[in-house]
């Protein structure tokens with residue numbers, strides 16, 4: 086099994102990453118990326134540790150593999166997948182959205198339905214299956230960029246000013262294709278091994294050049310990653326910013342400056358319908374988004390625990406109004422946890438034997454995520470009050486004997502000395518108010534698509550037949566006498 090050291094060595098290559106006007110020399114040893122690369126390496130070490138029970142023998146290769154890349158072929162497989170995804174999510178307390186199990190689950194879904202990649206003008210089914218075997222044997226970390234750059238949503242790429250603003254094919258060669266343009270927004274891209282690039286937003290037949298699906302090494306020649314402002318380097322210490330200093334995943338715009346992609350790594354080619362087939366006919370979308378809900382559930386539990394502890398330290402946890410707020414938070418966390426389990430309980434095998442998590446439960450929870458997460462943050466924000474700002478400017482004030490005495494005397498609680506209290510409130514600030522916390526607010530609202538898109542999934546996957554039949558039969562039971 087791949088270890089954390091193997092992973093760190095692999096990403097120390099010649100990838101072209103830009104931050105603050107400079108090209109990053111080595112992502113594994115750069116202040117913006119070292120912390121999250123270290124966290125990611127811990128996940129690989131966890132998976133390689135037999136006591137974590139995250140491995141199995143993959144039928145596709147006959148070799149040991151990480152569960153998170155496996156095709157669930159029974160309900161027990163789904164449970165094992167959840168256990169593995171949860172083990173990773175617990176390690177990061179749900180604050181890493183794009184650990185390798187996210188796109189890993191998508192690729193497993195793709196590989197369960199190779200026929201979806203054979204229905205276009207060319208047959209790419211063997212490519213998808215070969216790539217899945219690569220993930221099983223090599224435990225690759227794949228990130229994805231499946232959204233056109235936010236230029237204008239009034240039209241699609243063919244109508245935009247300028248050629249190949251969205252990543253598209255500019256040249257077809259005997260051994261592959263040449264891709265030019267940009268795609269958003271690869272969370273974890275700078276520290277991934279490879280990136281899956283495609284387009285989940287609906288395109289038109291005029292956009293065929295952009296209707297692609299392929300994987301590309303982050304270090305591919307001509308591929309550039311432009312990162313948003315990193316938060317980890319600005320954080321003064323892990324005491325002051327315990328989340329920013331560990332889990333700042335980075336988000337990056339990809340720019341393809343005529344990047345060559347060999348045919349073996351192409352899954353969809355100039356095939357608008359193929360884009361939809363890969364995500365929705367294969368089961369990849371529901372499986373990948375079930376992983377996202379497993380991770381989200383762990384994060385909500387963490388936020389609930391944080392709020393409970395803050396209320397206890399401030400001595401307000403016996404007040405009925407506070408109990409109501411904590412009860413609401415507990416309800417939100419329980420609902421998402423229940424949806425995760427309900428998806429497993431209502432899972433069923435499809436015609437290819439892939440056990441798909443129940444769609445109603447997965448998309449129901451997703452559909453409310455843009456309200457659920459801001460509400461959870463708002464309750465935590467309400468409970469912390471000004472306590473998150475009644476803290477010393479940094480850990481340096483704690484170390485300075487001239488300031489420490491006042492800190493110990495005034496910033497304490499009956500059940501928590503200064504160091505403990507400040508530690509907790511700084512964590513609460515990193516979750517709610519820091520730039521990292523703000524980015525997470527945006528992430529949970531948008532990572533699976535804008536709220537109107539995600540509610541569309543809930544609409545399409547609820548299954549209105551039964552409730553409609555119920556209403557019809559009730560209406561049929563009475564008349565104008």
Ligand SMILES: Cc1cc2nc3c(=O)[nH]c(=O)nc-3n(C[C@H](O)[C@H](O)[C@H](O)COP(=O)(O)OP(=O)(O)OC[C@H]3O[C@@H](n4cnc5c(N)ncnc54)[C@H](O)[C@@H]3O)c2cc1C
Nearest residue numbers: 229230231232235269270271272527528531532534535537
């Ligand atoms: C922190 C973060 C991390 C991300 N990570 C990834 C990643 O790893 N990989 C990836 O591929 N993508 C990622 N994304 C991108 C994400 O998938 C997109 O943000 C998402 O698909 C929404 O697209 P958009 O941002 O272009 O919003 P838009 O489509 O521009 O929508 C913005 C808003 O405009 C309004 N709107 C637009 N169109 C309509 C319409 N037709 N009807 C009604 N209202 C409309 C809505 O209010 C909507 O919320 C990430 C995003 C964030 C914020």
